[in-house]
Amino acid sequence: MALASKSLTGATSKTTGSALAGKFVRPRPLQVTWEITRANGRKAAPARAAKGASRDLQQFSTAEAFHLIEEVARMHVPLLAITGGDPLTRPDLFPIIEFASNRSVRSSLTLFPTPALESEVIAELKNRGLMRASFWLHGSTPALNDHYCVSPGAHRRILELIGTCHETQLPVQVNTIVSRRNVHDMDSMIELLTRLDVMLWNVFFLVPASPEEASQLLSADEHEQVFARLYTASQCVHFQIKTTEGQHYQRYLLQQRMRESHGRLTEAEVINCAFRNVNDGKGSVFINYRGEAFASRFLPLPVGDVTRQSLSEVYCDSPLFVSLRDPSKLKGKCGRCPARSVCGGSRARAYAMTGDLYASDPSCAYEP
Numbered sequence: 309m310a311l312a313s314k315s316l317t318g319a320t321s322k323t324t325g326s327a328l329a330g331k332f333v334r335p336r337p338l339q340v341t342w343e344i345t346r347a348n349g350r351k352a353a354p355a356r357a358a359k360g361a362s363r364d365l366q367q368f369s370t371a372e373a374f375h376l377i378e379e380v381a382r383m384h385v386p387l388l389a390i391t392g393g394d395p396l397t398r399p400d401l402f403p404i405i406e407f408a409s410n411r412s413v414r415s416s417l418t419l420f421p422t423p424a425l426e427s428e429v430i431a432e433l434k435n436r437g438l439m440r441a442s443f444w445l446h447g448s449t450p451a452l453n454d455h456y457c458v459s460p461g462a463h464r465r466i467l468e469l470i471g472t473c474h475e476t477q478l479p480v481q482v483n484t485i486v487s488r489r490n491v492h493d494m495d496s497m498i499e500l501l502t503r504l505d506v507m508l509w510n511v512f513f514l515v516p517a518s519p520e521e522a523s524q525l526l527s528a529d530e531h532e533q534v535f536a537r538l539y540t541a542s543q544c545v546h547f548q549i550k551t552t553e554g555q556h557y558q559r560y561l562l563q564q565r566m567r568e569s570h571g572r573l574t575e576a577e578v579i580n581c582a583f584r585n586v587n588d589g590k591g592s593v594f595i596n597y598r599g600e601a602f603a604s605r606f607l608p609l610p611v612g613d614v615t616r617q618s619l620s621e622v623y624c625d626s627p628l629f630v631s632l633r634d635p636s637k638l639k640g641k642c643g644r645c646p647a648r649s650v651c652g653g654s655r656a657r658a659y660a661m662t663g664d665l666y667a668s669d670p671s672c673a674y675e676p
Contacts, residue, residue, distance in 0.1 A: 334624045335633070336383045338591040341605060342376065344368070344404070345393040346597045348420070367597040370400045372615050374407050376595070379619040381411040389442075391418040393597065396425060402436050409437020416440040416481060421465035427472045434478045440507065441473050442481040446489075448496035455489065470504050479507040486534060487514045487524035494534065498541045506547050511538065513554040513671065515606040515656045522661070528673035535560040553606060553654045555587050556672045559647040588655040589632035593623050603632055606656035609665075632665075640668035644676040 345367050368376070380388050388408060395401050395417055408415045417438055419425055430441065443466050447453040450463035473480045482501055484490075490497075501509055513531065516522035526534065535557050542549050551557045586592045589603030589611075596602065599615035601622045611629060612622035623629055631637055632655060635648040642653045643666075653669030661670045 334620065336620075337385050337593045337623055338586050339387045339389055339593075340380050340385050340619070341389045341391060341592065341594045343392060343594070343596045343605070344373070344390050344395050344401075345398050347397040348393040367398075368599060368615070370403065372599065373400070373404050376599075376614055376619065377404070377408045377411060377413055379614070380408075381413050383620055383623075386414065388413050388415045389418075390415055391442075392420075394420045394422060396420075396422065396429065402432060405433060405438050406436040414439045416442050418442040418444070418483070419469070420444075421462050421469055425469060427475070430469070430472050430478060431476045434476045438478065440479045440481050442483060442510075443470065444484075445482045445497075446484050447493050448500045449493075452490050452493055467504070470506070474505065480504070481508040481510060482506050483510045483512060485512045485514060486526065487521075488526060489524055491526060491530065491534065494537050498537075498545065501547060502545055508548045508550060510550045510552055511554060512552045513654070513657075515553050515654065515660050517606075517660065526671065528671050531556070531671050532560070532673050539564055553588075553604070553656055555651045555654055556669060556674065559645070559651045559672075559674055562647055562650065587632070587652045589629045590652065593619075593629075601626075603629060604656045607659060607665075609659075637666045638668075639664070639666045641674070641676050642666075642668040642672070645674065646676065 347367075377388070390404075396419070398404070405415060405417070415438055417433065417440075419441055421443070433441070445453055445463070445466055446455070447463075450461075453463040453466075454460055470480050470482075482504070484497060486494075511534075513534075514521065514525050516525055531554070535554075538549050538551070538557065539560065588607055592604065594602045594605040595614055596605075599613050600610040601612045601614055601619075602608070602610055609628060611626040614622055635652060636643075638645075638648055638652065642648060642658075645651065653672055655665055657671060658667040658669050659665045661667075
């Protein structure tokens with residue numbers, strides 16, 4: 309399906325702010341992802357080594373953690389997603405969650421199925437103000453999921469913990485990395501998540517960090533097949549489906565909206581009314597355990613240090629962030645795509661696969 313490039317006229321927001329009623333409004337992230345610690349005995353979550361690390365400290369102090377939360381509150385960021393490592397290794401985890409809640413910062417927390425994660429801990433997290441618990445689950449069976457985990461039994465344990473979260477009325481998010489290893493399991497995962505009564509399914513599309521991982525990357529056509537399955541599921545499941553590093557799913561959704569309108573909507577109306585997707589550095593920022601800020605946890609290019617600079621300064625004024633928010637920087641078919649301000653492709657995947665931050669996303673099948 310064609311998407312008219314002329315329909316994008318006036319649809320792209322400014323890269324460093326916008327004029328509203330005569331005032332200059334600085335941009336804000338829609339989500340801050342914070343790696344609260346690196347301490348972890350699992351390999352369930354994807355991680356990338358940072359280049360050019362500037363601090364030798366192992367992780368944030370409690371005071372630095374509180375300061376970051378205050379900045380998130382001042383910027384009115386809708387979500388603080390706390391990840392790791394295993395957050396339970398931090399003795400100040402409960403005060404951090406409570407501090408965020410007291411400042412009206414909505415927080416989610418990625419948890420690992422360790423023996424320390426008991427029902428009393430989950431209940432206390434809920435009582436301290438945690439908005440949502442998150443777990444990594446990469447398959448509907450133990451064989452598929454436990455490949456990512458050091459210890460056996462992780463799959464069974466996660467299902468038990470999800471049940472415990474329901475007992476304490478703590479909403480649950482499940483994260484899944486989609487690759488060749490588990491792509492055949494999509495339907496079974498959707499059935500499992502429906503039975504588990506999760507609130508949100510965050511589908512991560514692989515950004516290879518090594519040649520070995522590159523062999524697990526889906527082809528562009530296979531990405532389209534996954535998009536079709538996600539879209540079909542989204543019409544009938546009760547949980548929300550979100551993609552990470554799958555920005556081109558937004559372009560797929562626009563195409564479906566066009567088809568289903570049967571000519572009632574023009575291409576311009578579809579694109580101009582579309583929600584501007586969160587992309588690397590465009591609505592999102594990742595902060596590692598040392599305070600270094602990145603456009604994405606999968607893009608190993610540090611842009612600042614929030615223990616030495618304000619979060620607003622890093623996000624709004626960093627040359628890399630400003631550049632990533634400018635769709636005119638995109639090259640190849642991403643630069644020609646009429647949906648570039650809605651999608652923009654995965655900058656992390658383009659960088660990982662080509663070495664060029666602004667190259668076309670190699671996992672996108674769409675030809676403008």
